Amino acid sequence: MEYKLASWNVNGIRAASAKEGFTTWFAKDLYDVIGFQETKASKEQLSDALVCKEGYDSFFCSSTVKKGYSGTAVFSKIKPLNVEYELPDPAYQGEGRIVHLEYPEFHFFNGYFPNGGAEILDDQGSPTGKFKRVPYKMGFFECFLNYAEQLRQQKPIVVCGDFNIAHQEVDLARPKANINNTGFLPEERAFLDKFVAKGYVDTFRKLHPDEKDRYSWWSYRMQARKRNIGWRIDYFFVSSELENNIADAFIESEVTGSDHCPVGLTLKF
16 A cells, blocks of 8 residues: 655645646646645635545635634545544634544644744834744644644554744755744754654655755745745654655655645555
C-alpha cells in the first residue's frame, strides 16, 4: 500500500482556483490525499466543480469566528475510517484550523497553525518584542501535541500543514535578520525542538538533511520568490513508528498560485 500525500497553503482557495498554477496542479490527480490550508472560505461558497473533485471526497473546516479567515480542507481518494474537525479543547476551536482523518495505517492531521500576529507596541508606540498571538499559538501547539500523543497510543501520526515556524537557520534565507520576528522566535522554535524530541520526524529533513535554499513560503514583496528569499514553514511530520515507511519527501517550489508552494510525502506500507 502506498500513500501519496500533499499539503499546500493556498492563501484563499477561491483566489487560487482562478490561477493557472493551481488549476494545472490540482487537475493532475497525483495524490491520494491533499491538505489545503488558509482556504478562507466555507464549502458553500465554492463551486461544485472545486468541491466535488472526481474520485475524491472533500472535507472542509471553516472559521466560525470570522468569515474569510483561516480554514482547512482535505481531499481524499481513500475513504477514511473517521473524520473530525478542530481540536478537542474549546479554547482552540472556531478558526477552522484542523481536519483530522483516520486511515487504517495512521491518523492524518491537516493543520493551519496560528500565526504569531502583530507586534505589541508600548505606550510610546515602540516595539516591545512581543507578539499578540504568540501565547495563543503556543497554547494551540501544546493542545495539538497532547491530542496527537493520545491518539498515537492507537496508531501512528502524520501531520502536515503550515506550522508558521521555521525550525532551524537553514530553513529561512535570513535567519539573523528574523531572530526577533514571529515565526523564528526562540519559544516557537523550542516547540519544534520538543516535537522532534517526542519522536516526530521532519520528513523532508530526514531525506535531505543538508539541503539549503529549500523554502515553501516567500513574501509577495521585493520579488522575494524570484530571488528565493523564503522560509520553510510547511511540513510533513510523522511519528517515529513510520520513519521506515518514508519513501519520498519533497517541495514543489516550481508550482505557483499562492505565496506558498505545495510540499509532499510518499509513505509505503
